[in-house]
Amino acid sequence: MTEPWVSVEQIAEHLGVTRDSIYRWIDRKHLPAHRVGRLWKFKTSEVDAWVRAGGAEENLRPDEKSPD
Numbered sequence: 001m002t003e004p005w006v007s008v009e010q011i012a013e014h015l016g017v018t019r020d021s022i023y024r025w026i027d028r029k030h031l032p033a034h035r036v037g038r039l040w041k042f043k044t045s046e047v048d049a050w051v052r053a054g055g056a057e058e059n060l061r062p063d064e065k066s067p068d
Contacts, residue, residue, distance in 0.1 A: 005034075005041040014044060015051070029055055 012019045022040075025031035032046040050056070 003043050003045055006044055008040050011042045011047055025056065031055065
């Protein structure tokens with residue numbers, strides 16, 4: 001059986017983040033997403049692999065301290 005495509009809302013819920021975070025990660029962090037007309041669609045397995053590879057890690061600016 002093939003893996004279904006999921007929406008922005010579904011992938012945001014899967015990751016426990018906001019829709020705004022998803023759009024920001026598509027733009028700035030190359031979250032694996034596919035444009036279908038005006039909609040963004042995702043394969044959950046691709047997104048999970050991206051997260052495991054560190055794609056969602058926050059990059060601190062040089063003037064920021066890391067949380068201890």
